[in-house]
Structures are given as C-alpha cells and as structure tokens.
Amino acid sequence: MNGFGEKFYQDFIQDDRWKFIVNGLKITLIVTVFALLIGVTIGILVGIIRCAHDQQSGKELTGFKKVVLNILNGLCHVYLTVIRGTPALVQLLIMYFIIMVSAKSKVLVAVLTFGINSGAYVAEVFRGGIMSVDKGQMEAGRSLGLSYVQTMTKIVLPQAFKASLPALVNELITLLKETSICGYIGLNELTRGGDIIRGTTFDAFLPLIGVALIYLAIVLLISYLFSFVERGLRKSDQH
Amino acid sequence: MISIKDLKKNFGDNEILKGISYEIDKGEKIAVIGPSGSGKSTFLRCINLLETPTSGQIFFNGEEITSPETDVNRVRSHMGMVFQHFNLFNNLTIMDNITLAPVTLKLKTPEEAKETALTLLKRVNLSDKADAYPSQLSGGQKQRIAIVRSLAMNPEVMLFDEPTSALDPEMVGEVLEVIRELAESGMTLVIVTHEMGFAREVASRVLFVDEGIIKEENEPQAFFNDPKDERLREFLSKVL
Numbered sequence: 001m002n003g004f005g006e007k008f009y010q011d012f013i014q015d016d017r018w019k020f021i022v023n024g025l026k027i028t029l030i031v032t033v034f035a036l037l038i039g040v041t042i043g044i045l046v047g048i049i050r051c052a053h054d055q056q057s058g059k060e061l062t063g064f065k066k067v068v069l070n071i072l073n074g075l076c077h078v079y080l081t082v083i084r085g086t087p088a089l090v091q092l093l094i095m096y097f098i099i100m101v102s103a104k105s106k107v108l109v110a111v112l113t114f115g116i117n118s119g120a121y122v123a124e125v126f127r128g129g130i131m132s133v134d135k136g137q138m139e140a141g142r143s144l145g146l147s148y149v150q151t152m153t154k155i156v157l158p159q160a161f162k163a164s165l166p167a168l169v170n171e172l173i174t175l176l177k178e179t180s181i182c183g184y185i186g187l188n189e190l191t192r193g194g195d196i197i198r199g200t201t202f203d204a205f206l207p208l209i210g211v212a213l214i215y216l217a218i219v220l221l222i223s224y225l226f227s228f229v230e231r232g233l234r235k236s237d238q239h
Numbered sequence: 240m241i242s243i244k245d246l247k248k249n250f251g252d253n254e255i256l257k258g259i260s261y262e263i264d265k266g267e268k269i270a271v272i273g274p275s276g277s278g279k280s281t282f283l284r285c286i287n288l289l290e291t292p293t294s295g296q297i298f299f300n301g302e303e304i305t306s307p308e309t310d311v312n313r314v315r316s317h318m319g320m321v322f323q324h325f326n327l328f329n330n331l332t333i334m335d336n337i338t339l340a341p342v343t344l345k346l347k348t349p350e351e352a353k354e355t356a357l358t359l360l361k362r363v364n365l366s367d368k369a370d371a372y373p374s375q376l377s378g379g380q381k382q383r384i385a386i387v388r389s390l391a392m393n394p395e396v397m398l399f400d401e402p403t404s405a406l407d408p409e410m411v412g413e414v415l416e417v418i419r420e421l422a423e424s425g426m427t428l429v430i431v432t433h434e435m436g437f438a439r440e441v442a443s444r445v446l447f448v449d450e451g452i453i454k455e456e457n458e459p460q461a462f463f464n465d466p467k468d469e470r471l472r473e474f475l476s477k478v479l
Contacts, residue, residue: 139289140326140385144340144392145316154339158330236330236372 011206017197021207024193025214031110031189032176038115039175040168043122046076048152050123051130055138056148076123083120089181091117096185106187110179118175125171129164130156162233169226173219180215190214240265240427241286241396246295248281255281257451258295263396268428270438270459273448274474279431282448283400286429287318300395316344319389319397323405325381327373333360333384334369337391352391359387363417379410383417390421397421399430435479439463447471 012018053073083091095113096106103109133156141151183192194211198204241263248256255278263269273279284290286297288304288311297305304314328336337359338352347355360366363383373381382402389397399418403411415437422428422441432438438445438459445462447455447470455468463479466472 134324134326136322136324136326137328140320140322140328141340142312143287143289143315143318143320143322144389145312145314145344146340147312150343154343155328155330162330237374 007201007203007206010201011197011203012210017200020188020193020196021190021210021214024188024190027107027182027188028176028179028190029218030107031114031179031182031187032172034111035114035118035175035179036172038111039118039122039171042116042119043126046079046119046123047126047130048157049073049076050127052148055135080120080123083117084124088114088117088178089184092181092185106182106185109185110182110187110189114175114179117178118171121171121174122168125164125167126160128167129160129162132163133159165226165230165233169222173222176218176222177215240300242298243286244296244298246282246285246297247293248278248285248290249293255451256285256292259448259451259453261446261453261456263427263429265395265427266425268422268441268443269430270442270445271429271431271448272433272435272438272445272474277449278451279448280400283398283429283431286398287315287320289320316340316346316392317395319386319392319394321382321385321389321397321399321402323401325373325378325385325405327376327381327385327388329373332370332372333365333376336373336384337388340388341391346392355391356387359390362420363387377410378406379413382406382410382414386414386417386421396427396429399428399432401431401433403432403434433478435463435475447474449474 010017012021049069049072053069056069092110092113096103096109100109100112137155137159138148138151141155142148146154179189180191182189183195188196190211194207197207201207243259243261243263246256246259247254259282271279271282281290285292288297292305295305296303299314299317302314303309304311327333328339331339334353334356337356338347338349341347341352341355342349357366357369360369363386365380365383365387368376368380368384373384376384386397386402402418403414406414411434415434418428418430419437419441428441430438430442439462440459442459445457445459446453447462447466447468449470455462455466455471463475466475
C-alpha cells in the first residue's frame with residue numbers, strides 16, 4: 001500500500017502533475033463540445049438535403065431549384081464518401097500539416113477536423129431518422145396547405161430527432177473518445193496528459209488507468225443525462 | 240367547382256389513370272368506388288396535387304391548378320383531405336394538431352384557432368381529448384380528429400381517401416356519422432369508399448373507377464339498382 005501511495009504522489013501530486021490531467025480534460029471537453037456543435041449543424045443540413053433530394057426528385061420541383069438540389073446532393077455525397085472512407089487520424093494530420101498549416105491554434109484544427117468528421121456520421125443518423133417518420137405525416141401537413149419547409153420543421157424533424165437521439169448520443173460518445181488522437185498533432189488533451197506523466201515518472205499503470213476512468217465517468221454521465229431527455233421526449237408515446 | 244380534364248397519371252411505366260374527365264359542382268357529394276388498384280385513390284390524390292398528374296388539367300373555381308405557376312399550398316389550404324391512416328401529427332397534442340395549419344399560415348390568431356378547435360371538438364364529442372396525444376386515441380377518435388383538423392381550415396371541399404378502411408368495425412359508424420353530418424351541412428365531398436350502403440345513402444353521384452377510367456357514373460339509385468357496365472355488375476355482385 002505504501003508503494004501505491006508513493007506512486008500516486010509521484011504521478012499526480014509532485015510538481016503539480018495533476019495539472020496535465022485537468023488541463024487535458026479541459027481541452028478534450030472543449031474540442032468535443034465545439035466539434036459536436038459543428039457536427040450536428042453540418043449533419044442536419046446534409047441529412048435534410050439528402051432526404052429532400054430523395055423525396056422530391058420528380059415531384060413539384062422544376063428548373064433552377066431542382067438543379068441546385070441536385071448539385072447540393074452531389075456535394076453531400078462526395079463529402080460523406082470521403083469523410084467516412086478515411087480514418088479520422090489521417091483527416092486530422094491532413095488538416096494540421098496540409099490544409100491549416102499556418103493555423104496558430106491546435107484546438108481550432110482539432111475542433112474543425114472532428115466537427116467535419118462527426119457531421120458525416122450525424123448526417124446519416126439524421127437521414128435515417130427522417131426516413132423513419134411515416135410519409136403520411138408529410139402528406140398530411142402538405143394537404144393542409146403547409147409548405148415542405150414548414151411541415152419539415154414542425155412535424156417531421158421533431159419526430160426524426162426523437163428517433164435519432166439514441167444514435168446521436170452514441171455519436172457523441174464516439175466523438176469524445178476519438179479526440180484522444182489529438183496527441184498526434186501535439187495537442188495536450190486528456191490522453192496525452194496521462195501519457196506525459198507516464199513519460200516523466202515511468203509509471204504506466206496509474207496515469208493510464210486514471211485517464212481511462214475519467215473517460216468512463218464522462219460517458220456514464222452523458223448516458224445518464226440523455227436518459228432523462230429521452231424520457232421527456234417520450235411523453236407523446238404514452239398509451 | 241372542380242373540373243377535371245383528361246387526367247392521366249403514370250408511375251414509371253405503370254399507367255394508373257388513363258384519362259379521367261369529370262365535373263364536380265358545389266355542394267355535391269361524390270362517392271368513388273372500385274376494386275383495389277383501380278386508381279381511385281390516385282384520382283383523389285391528384286385533385287389536391289399530392290400526386291402530380293402526368294398529363295391533363297384540373298380546374299378549381301376556374302383556376303387551372305395543374306399549371307406550373309399555381310401556388311399549390313394556397314390551393315391545398317382550400318381543400319381538406321382525410322386519409323385512410325388518419326396521419327395525425329404524432330408529436331403534437333390534439334389541440335396543436337388542429338390549430339397548427341391555421342396559425343402557421345396566419346389565417347387565424349392562436350386564440351381564434353383555439354376557439355374554432357374547441358367548437359369543432361365539441362361537434363364530434365371529443366372536447367375532453369384536446370390535451371391528449373394521438374397515440375392515446377382509438378382509431379375512430381383519430382379519424383374524427385383528422386376530419387376536424389381539415390375543417391379548421393374552412394375548406395371548400397373535403398376529400399376522403401377510404402376514411403373507414405383502417406378502422407375496427409365497431410368504430411366505422413361513429414366516423415361515417417360525422418361525414419354524414421358534414422354532407423348534410425352542404426359541404427362538397429369526394430369520398431373514396433368501400434361502404435356501399437353509405438355511398439348509396441349520402442352520395443349525390445357515384446363513380447365506378449376501374450382500370451384507370453370512369454366506367455360508370457350515375458345517381459345512386461340507378462347506379463346500384465340498374466348498373467350498365469359489365470365490370471360494375473360483377474363488382475357489385477361481389478361486394479353487396
């Protein structure tokens with residue numbers, strides 16, 4: 001037990017090494033939250049464009065609008081293919097060493113990379129959610145004289161969002177854990193914080209297990225919080 | 240009021256409507272019957288442009304609504320539609336289901352819309368369901384709400400697409416009763432139905448649609464008692 005106490009002191013207390021963990025956690029959370037915001041925004045837009053294209057082709061739309069929608073749908077297709085077809089780590093390295101080579105902030109590089117990456121997955125989750133809403137809902141809205149956009153925002157999207165929520169939470173959890181690769185561009189997030197301590201004290205066990213436990217705790221907290229949100233959204237399902 | 244000229248509709252290579260022409264006057268109650276797959280639902284859905292006709296014209300109060308310049312949303316706001324599967328908005332309460340369209344389209348203030356909704360709910364004996372969600376209602380209740388939702392827009396014509404086909408037999412009566420009252424109030428109706436007794440009783444004209452065309456059209460007594468078309472005779476002998 002004495003050995004444990006000594007190691008704990010060395011790993012976390014001595015020279016304020018706990019700061020590597022706390023500051024790392026801060027970076028991890030910042031990257032996750034902002035990437036999530038970007039990801040959900042991109043995801044909703046791309047998901048809607050893809051669905052609008054699939055549902056509206058051959059219907060109603062004519063001329064210019066149809067061309068624009070086709071072009072947007074093509075761009076979305078390329079985006080989804082490229083992002084989902086390459087590893088996030090490679091995307092991060094390309095962003096850091098090629099695209100944003102003059103960027104001063106590594107956090108910004110990470111936020112953009114993970115936002116763009118996550119957007120592709122959220123888009124597909126959202127598309128699935130929209131597809132899962134019975135098409136009678138759209139028809140009923142349209143038959144009352146509501147426009148496509150009005151019916152989408154007031155009727156279809158709220159239901160699609162509810163249907164997608166479990167998969168969105170899953171994506172959030174994946175995103176949180178995936179930010180651990182930021183160490184590759186020298187960003188001192190949580191994982192790298194633990195690794196720096198390991199490199200200094202030559203003790204692998206406590207820093208790495210500690211880091212793992214922190215990830216686990218955040219994931220549990222996210223699951224717990226969203227179980228309340230889901231319960232709230234389920235109020236229209238009571239029988 | 241509604242004038243349909245040589246209406247055709249294809250789904251891919253499948254020709255569903257092969258040229259339908261018909262005139263519907265204000266206050267008429269048109270029942271459309273026919274075997275499944277005959278195109279009768281497609282015919283109804285073309286009238287409010289939920290299906291875009293492949294060719295032909297439809298006029299509503301003299302305006303050609305099949306023309307590309309027509310604002311379909313405005314046209315649809317004057318035509319109510321009731322679906323086989325009700326299609327109530329699952330994420331909204333009954334009250335919000337009814338008030339959403341009039342309020343969103345700025346035809347009524349939220350207060351006015353609510354007042355209208357309560358009056359209409361009273362008419363179908365469902366005042367106590369205003370705050371319920373659709374999932375808490377029976378099929379018959381849902382369909383009555385769906386009718387109320389359409390009526391809240393003050394439509395000039397109501398289109399019914401097999402309104403009782405998805406209901407348990409014991410609930411058919413309560414829905415037909417609401418439609419009957421609506422008919423008596425002078426509303427123009429087009430109803431696709433398998434309820435022959437109801438068609439005979441309520442309709443002013445009955446259409447037999449088969450193989451994408453109107454095979455026979457008459458007032459109900461003659462239509463049911465003295466059918467001319469061979470296919471219609473065969474059809475009636477099976478369903479009556």
